Amino acid sequence: MTACFNARKLLSRWMSVKTTMGALIGAIALLVCAAAHAEPAKYERATSSFPVARCDTPPKIDGALDDPCWTTASSTGGFYRFASSSPVAEMTEAWACADGRNLYVAFHCHDSQPGRIRADETQRDGDLSKDDRIGVEIDSQGTQRGYSTFVLSACGTQFESMENGNTDNIAWAGDWQGAVQKTSDGWTAEFAIPYALLKYPRDARSVRLMLFRNLARETNRTVWPGVPLSVTDPWHDTLYMQPCDGLSMPYFAPRPVILPYIRAGIGQTAGVATGVDVKYPLSTTLTGVAAYKPDFQTIEQSVSDVNFSYTQKYVNDHRPFFVEGANYMPDSDLLYTPQIANVDTGVKVVGKNGPYEIGALHTESGGPGGQEASVISIGREIGVTNNIGLNFARGNQPGEAFSNVGRLTGGYNWKNGSTNYNAFTQLTGSWRDSSWRGQQQFFDFSMNPKDGKPGFDIYHSLFGADFYSELGYLPELNRKGDGLSIYQDNRFDKGALESYHASTYIDSWQHETGGFFHNYQNGFMDLHYRSGIGFHVGYSHQIRQQDSSTLYRDHIMERRFWWGEKTLLQGGRIQYDSGTQAGQSYAYAVLAQGVRFSRVFSSQLLFNRLDLGGAIQTQTVVSGVYHLKNERSIGGRLVSQDRDTNVYLSFNQKTRGGTDIYVLLGDPNRRTTAAGMTFKLVRAL
Template sequence: MRWSLVLAFTCLAGSLAAAGRQELAGGRLSTPPNLDGTVLEEEWAEAASGSGLHDAETGSPEPYATRFWIGYDDRYVYFAAQADDPTPGKIKADEYRNNANLKGNDLVGVVIDPFGTLADFNEFEMNASGGTAIRIAGGRAPKREWVGEIAAKGRRTEKGWEVEARIPWEILRLPEAGPRTVRINVYRYVSRDQRTYRWCDTRNGQVGNMARWEGVRIPPVDRRRAMKLLPFLYAGYEDEAGVLDGGLDAKMSLTGTLEAIATVRPDFRNIENDILSLDFSYFQRLTNESRPFFLEGAEYLKMGNDQKIFASQRVGSFDVGAKVFGKADAKTTVSALGLSTFGEETLFVAGVGRRFDDKTNVNIGAVLQDGDANDHRAAMVQVNRLVGATNLYFGTMLTDDSERGYGQRTNVGGFYSGGGLSAYGEYVEVSPDFFPRVGFSPEQDLKGANWRVDYTRPTRRHGLSEAGLTLSGVSYTTFGGDRYRDNLQLSTSTTWQDGLDLDLTYTKGTYFEFDDETFRVSIEKPRRDPYRRWQLDCVGGRLGGSDYQTVVASFLYRPWQRLQLSFRHQWVQQDGVREQTIFSATWDLGHDQSVSGRLVRADDDTNAYLAFRQSGNRGMEYFVVLGDPNASTFQSRLILKVAVPIDWYL
C-alpha cells in the first residue's frame, strides 16, 4: 500500500505528450541595438528569434501573439519582445524601478542557463515601463553592488506593448570562454487573465524541454578578484542611553563560478521581519527570511521542503559568519555556511547538488552544531527522477541530538501536471525523536500518506475567467499504531473576468481526540493584484475541541504611483477573543530613497516604527529608524545607520 500512490502517478506519465523541443542558432550582433523601447526589425536582424507561447498549466496556445529576439556580443546578452494585446489600456505596468518585484504586472521573462546543464537558471523579467526583476541562480540579496542590474526600456503600442533589455554577462556565473550550447526559455504573464505562457513546456520539472541555443560564444569576462566590503556604523538613542556600534559585510568571487560572503557583527535588528497571523494551527510556523546574509546563495543551502534540517529563520544573532556557494563544475553545486557566537556555539551547514542529466538530480546536506548546552548533527539525501511527465522523489533525513537522541524522516512520492490537472501523492514517516534543532519539523511521530488533486481550467463562459476544484487528504498514525491525524479537504475557486475571485473550502478531520470541521469563504478583487486589492476571509467551525470563528479584512491601495498602502485586520474568537491589526505605508521618493513605516496592534500591545532609507542602488546607504521594527510594543529608539561600499582589488 505504501507504494500504491507512487505507482499510480507513474502510470500517468504517458497521458500527456510534451511539447517539442525548440532550437535557436547564432545571434551574435555586430552592432548593439539602440535600447529605446522601440523594437525595430533592422536592429534585431542578426538576433535569433522565436514565437508561439503556450499556457503554462494547460498547454493551450496563447490567445495573444508574442514574438521575441535574443542576441549577444562580448559584453551583453540582448533581449526584446513584442506582446500583442487587443486592449492596451488594460496592460499593467505599475513598477518602473530596476531590481524590483514585478508580481501583478504584465511582463515577459527570459530564463538563461549558460552552462547548458539544466542545473542553474537565471531569470530576467521586464515590463512596459522598463521595470525589471532579477533572480540569479542560487539566490542573491537585494543590493546592486552584489547582484548587478540589467537595463530595460518598454512602451505601450497600438497593438500591445514591447520592450528591449540588456543583460551584462558579468552578473552571471559562466563556464570557460568559448562556443557553448546555452539553454533558454521565454515566458509571458498577462495580468488581467492571470495566466502565464511559456515557449517551452517545463511542467513537472521537465527542464530538458528548454530550448537549445546553439553556437553561443561565451566571452572571457574580466573577473578581477575584488573583495566588496560594506562596513557599517550605527549610532543613536535607545533605553535612555546612547548607542554606538558597527560591523562589516564582505563579498568576493573566488572563481568565475564560486563566491564567498562574510559578516562580522551583523545588524539584523533594523530589518523588518514578517508577522505571523492569528490563524489556528496545531503546529509551529515559520515566517519568510528577509536578512540579506541568508538570502545570498539560499537556493544552494535548501535543506528540504516542508521539513528541513536547516532553516535560517531559526538562527538568531551571532558574532561572525561566512558562506561559500556556487558551482564546482558544470553539473555540481556546492555550498557551505559557518557561524560562530563567541563562547557559546558554532554552526556549520554544507550541501552538494548534482544533476546527472535532464531527468535525475541528487542533493545531500549536513548540519553540525556544537554548543555549551548541546551538540547536534543532521544529514539529508534527496533524489528526484523524471519519468515521462511524472516527477518521482525520495528523501531521507537523520538527526542526532545530545538531548533528544536519534531520529529519522523518510518520504517518497510523485507529482504530475498537465492539461489543467495536477496531482501528487506521498508516503512519509517521521520518528518520534526526529529533531532538527536549527531546522523545521512541525510534527513528528507519524507515518502515513498525503495526497492532492487539482483541476483548473480557463474559460470565457458566463463572464468567467477561470474555475478550479481541489481535493486533498491526509491519513497518519503514530509509530505505535494509534490514530494521529486524518483530514479531507474540498475547495473550489472561481474567478470572473473583472478580477473578482471566490474561494470556498470545506475541511473535516481528526487530530488525536479532536474532531475538527470548518468552512471557509474567501473573496477578493482583483485577484492577486499586489498594488490595489481588497480581500475578505471568513472561517467558521470547530477546531481543537472548541468553536472557532475568524474574520480577516485586508486591502492594498496605491493612490498614486509612488505611495503604497496596506491594511490587515484579523478577529478571532475561540475560548476568548483576539485581534491583530497591521497597517503599513511606503513612499518612494525617487533616487532609491523611501520613507516607510508599520503600525502593529496585537491584542493589547501596540508597536510602530518609521524609517527613511537610501538603499538598493550603488553607493553609500543611509537608514534612519525611529522605533524597533520587530518589537511587540513601541520602543523609544532613534538610530542612524550608514553603510559605505568599498571595492578592494587583490
C-alpha cells in the same frame, strides 16, 4: 504484469469491504501499475541552435529600436501561447545580439488596445505580477535545471531573480540595464545583460534562453521558443529553452565585493555598530560569502497572524546573509534560519558547477544566546530530470552537546505522453555527539497530468520520537503515516472563468512509539475569474489525540472571497472560517484591503480576529509606502496585537552606485513602539 494482476484481485476484494480511502488507494495503485509498464517517452526539447548575431557597436539602452545593431540582430520570429494552441492576443517580436561584455535583447510589444496597458509598480524589484511585462530567462550553464530572470514592465521598472538567490543591494547582486518607450502600436524595450552577472563554465560560448511576455489582462503568457501542449507546468519548463550559441563569454578574474556598514542609534536604539559583508567569486560558478557582525536589527521580520495552530508557526527570513544562495541550502526541517538568531561571524559557499550544486555555511556567535551552526548540502543532477543529494547540519547552544543531522535524498522523474510521474525519497538520521537520536523517512510518488485532468500525490512519512535537529523547523515528532491528495487544475484562454483548482486530501497518522495520533480529511475548490474576483470554499475534519486523555474532533468550514486580483495594491479579501477547534467553538475572520492613493503612495490594511471558546484575539497591521523615486522610499508599519502596539517609520535609499542609506524611527521588530532613531550607511567597495 502478473504482479499487477494479483494486486488488482487483492485490491478488488479489499475495496468491497473497506472504506472510500481503500478505493482511492486501490485506484492509484492501478495507475502506478499502468505507468510502470508504459514506455517512458523522451522529453521534447529544442535541439537546433539559434546563432546570436555579433554587434560591433552596442545599442544605447533607451528603449528605442533605432540603433544600427537591431537591423542585423538575430530575429526570433513570433511568440506562442505557453502550452496552448490558442492564437496569441497580441503580436510580439524580439531580437538578440551580443558583444564581448553583454547580451542585448530587444522587444516590440504590439498592442491593439494601448489604453489597457497596465504598469503601476515603480519600485525596482517590486511586484510586477499585475503589470504588462516582458522578460529574459537565461540558463547560463545549459543544464536545463535553473535560470536567472530579468524583467521589465511597460513603464521601465526592473526586476531580477538570480539563479542562486540574491539580496536587494544592487552593487552586491550586480546591475543590468533596461529601458522602454511607448509607441503608437504598443511599446518597445531594450535589455543589456552583462555576462559578469551570470555563472558559466570557463570558455563557455552558449546559453539557453526563453523570452516571455505577460499582458496584465491575459491569463497565459506568450513565449519564445514555443512550448508543446504536453507541458504540465503552467509557467515554465527549462527543458524547452532555446540553445543560443556564437557568444564571446569572457573569463572574469575574481573580484570581491566588500559591503561595510555603520549603524548609529539614539534613544532606545542607542549605540554604534559596524560590520562588513564580503562576496568573492571562488570560480566562474561558485561564490563565497563572509560576514562579520552582520546587521539584523534593521531587517523587518515577518508578522505571524493570530490564527490558532497546534504547532509553531513558520515565518520567512529576510536577512541578506541567509537569503544569498538560499536555493542551494537544505530544506527547513534541517535548516530553518530563524533558529539562528545572532551571527558574529559567518561564511558561505554557494553555487553550481556542472551537474553539482553546493551550499555550505558556518556561523558563530558568543555571549548570551550564543550559537554555532554548520550546514552543507551537495546535490548531483543525473540527466535532465533526476537527482541525488547529501545534506548535513550541525548546531549547538553553549554548554550543550552538538546536534548532528544527515540526510540522503533522491528523485526520479519520467514522462508518458502528456503526464509527468515523479518519485522522491529522503532518509534522515540524527545524533547528539555519538548518541543516536532517531530517524526521519519520506517517500512520495505523484502523477501530474496536463490541465483539465486529475492528478494525485501519495506519500509515506515517519518522524522518530527522539529525532532532534537544533537548526530545523520540526513542529511535530513521534509520528508515522500516509497521505493522499487528488486534485485537478485548469486554466482558460478566454471566457469569464480564468482558472480553477479542486483538491481533496486524506491522511492517517500513528505515533511511532505506538497508538493513534490523528487523521485528517480536507476538500476545497478555488475559482478565479477574469474580472479579478475569486472564491474559495473548503471543509476539513480532523480527529486528534492531543495527549493520553484528550481526544479532539475538529471540523472547519472555510469561506473566502477576494477582489482586485488584477490590480497592484488595490485588491482585498474577506475570509471567515468557523467550526470546532481543540474542543472549543472556533471562528476566524480576516479582512485585507489595499489602497492606492496615487502612483507613488499606497497602503495595506490587514485585520484578523480569532474567537476560540469565547476568548478573543485581534490583530491589526497597517503598512504604507511613499516612493520618492525608483530607488528611494518612505515607509512605515503599525502592528497592534494583545494590547501591544508597535509603530515605526523608515527611509530607504538603494542606489546603483554610491551609498545606501537607511533611517528608522522606532524598531520594526519590537512588540511595542521604541522611542529612538537609527541611521545606517552601506557603501560597496
